Amino acid sequence: MSVAIPLGSADLDQAILDRILGAPMPGGKRLLGVEYERLVLHRVDRSSAPVEFVQSVFRGLLGALGGTPMEEPHPDTGEPVLKGVATDRFEFTSEPGGQLEVAVPPFADLEGVDGAIRAAIAALEEQLAGSDYQLVGLGHAPVTPVDEIGLLPRARYRIMDREMPARGPLTRNMMRATAGFQITYDVADADDAAGKLALLYRLSPLLMATCANSRMVAGVDSGYASYRHHVWLETDSDRSGVPIGCLDRETAVPAYVDYAKAASVLFVDRGGVVQRAPSEGSLVELVARGELHAADLDLHLSGLFPFVRLRNYIELRCLDSVEWAHARSVMALVSGLVYCTHAFAAAYEESEPFALRDAEQLRLLHESAARLGLDATAPDGRGFREIALRLLDIAGATLGGENCDWARPEDLLRIREVVSG
Numbered sequence: 001m002s003v004a005i006p007l008g009s010a011d012l013d014q015a016i017l018d019r020i021l022g023a024p025m026p027g028g029k030r031l032l033g034v035e036y037e038r039l040v041l042h043r044v045d046r047s048s049a050p051v052e053f054v055q056s057v058f059r060g061l062l063g064a065l066g067g068t069p070m071e072e073p074h075p076d077t078g079e080p081v082l083k084g085v086a087t088d089r090f091e092f093t094s095e096p097g098g099q100l101e102v103a104v105p106p107f108a109d110l111e112g113v114d115g116a117i118r119a120a121i122a123a124l125e126e127q128l129a130g131s132d133y134q135l136v137g138l139g140h141a142p143v144t145p146v147d148e149i150g151l152l153p154r155a156r157y158r159i160m161d162r163e164m165p166a167r168g169p170l171t172r173n174m175m176r177a178t179a180g181f182q183i184t185y186d187v188a189d190a191d192d193a194a195g196k197l198a199l200l201y202r203l204s205p206l207l208m209a210t211c212a213n214s215r216m217v218a219g220v221d222s223g224y225a226s227y228r229h230h231v232w233l234e235t236d237s238d239r240s241g242v243p244i245g246c247l248d249r250e251t252a253v254p255a256y257v258d259y260a261k262a263a264s265v266l267f268v269d270r271g272g273v274v275q276r277a278p279s280e281g282s283l284v285e286l287v288a289r290g291e292l293h294a295a296d297l298d299l300h301l302s303g304l305f306p307f308v309r310l311r312n313y314i315e316l317r318c319l320d321s322v323e324w325a326h327a328r329s330v331m332a333l334v335s336g337l338v339y340c341t342h343a344f345a346a347a348y349e350e351s352e353p354f355a356l357r358d359a360e361q362l363r364l365l366h367e368s369a370a371r372l373g374l375d376a377t378a379p380d381g382r383g384f385r386e387i388a389l390r391l392l393d394i395a396g397a398t399l400g401g402e403n404c405d406w407a408r409p410e411d412l413l414r415i416r417e418v419v420s421g
Helices: 014-020 049-066 111-128 154-166 171-177 190-209 227-233 254-261 284-286 294-302 324-339 341-351 359-375 382-398 409-420
Strands: 032-043 066-072 079-085 091-094 100-107 133-136 178-187 268-269 274-278 307-309 313-320
Touching: 014 190, 014 254, 014 294, 032 049, 032 111, 032 324, 049 079, 049 091, 049 111, 066 227, 100 111, 111 133, 111 324, 133 190, 154 171, 154 268, 171 227, 178 294, 178 324, 190 254, 190 307, 190 313, 190 324, 190 341, 190 359, 190 382, 254 284, 254 341, 268 294, 313 324, 324 341, 324 382, 324 409, 341 382, 359 382, 382 409
Parallel strands: none
Antiparallel strands: 032 100, 032 133, 032 178, 066 079, 079 091, 091 100, 178 313, 268 274, 307 313
């Protein structure tokens, strides 16, 4: 039996750093990764599929592709709950409300990611053929009210569903009704991570706007280009949004550590079983009371949902689900900005107006971006479209060149069309 190692206050900062920066990509490799979600909606009335239907899709994938079922015990009965399927090429998993997610291994270029995602989507569409449901790239369920969408029976989800709404009124929308895609980029060391973290936090409202795709909610116009982004702004304030010190590379990493320490602890791992935290309070408070083990820190960090997350790599998390050709083009843009040295420097300078130091002003900027999308205005008075076109020019000038071959300039055409209107 493994021995639970207590988590102490004296080494808490270092313990967090070890987990978010302790194993960056060795040898200077810089790969591209993506987790791509889609809603499963009725072909006629666009209502959301039951969670049980999505589990039946997983059973079909196991029969068609083989692979390994991803299961955990039901919190009530102990019976196995099928939460996904792992194959040698990709993983299929269910989000809390039955949204489908595809994750592929990181690749050296966009072409590799593209081939894997297209193969995964084809496998899913084959399972859905002849059914009442289809995959749809949208950021929020357009018809079914959130209280009519089921919840996958996992202990972690039940705790989140019970505890988080007190700190964010739209938490259940986030869990049950939203879909997005997350792009991951490698970091070489703490300095590299700090620069990428600051740049992507600065640009997060603009990049979100390029994918704003969730206007309809419960059958009516929500008034938001991205209701999903609005939802995240109204989700558990302890663990979502933008940590204010993360918009400058000089303070980004220590600010992220402080953010992790200040967030409330939702759950703990006891013998491999996820349970509710033994008491209420922040990470710092529960550690001071001697209530946490070292393994609980990993669980805590995985339960933070900022727009950009640090986990030995950078994860951009603020993008609505869109059709794959659109998502692929956004990946090309961001790849050029974060991985190409000259493009990064130019983009960082271009992003300076977004580096707001006042939390309320920053929130208002994100709320405006959620409502207006690419028609929003930056703090310096320029329109989002103007800045986005400038960033496309910056990325396009370097992509495909020496030491910047993750994508090609032509991969930017789709997102340029979106931005140009």
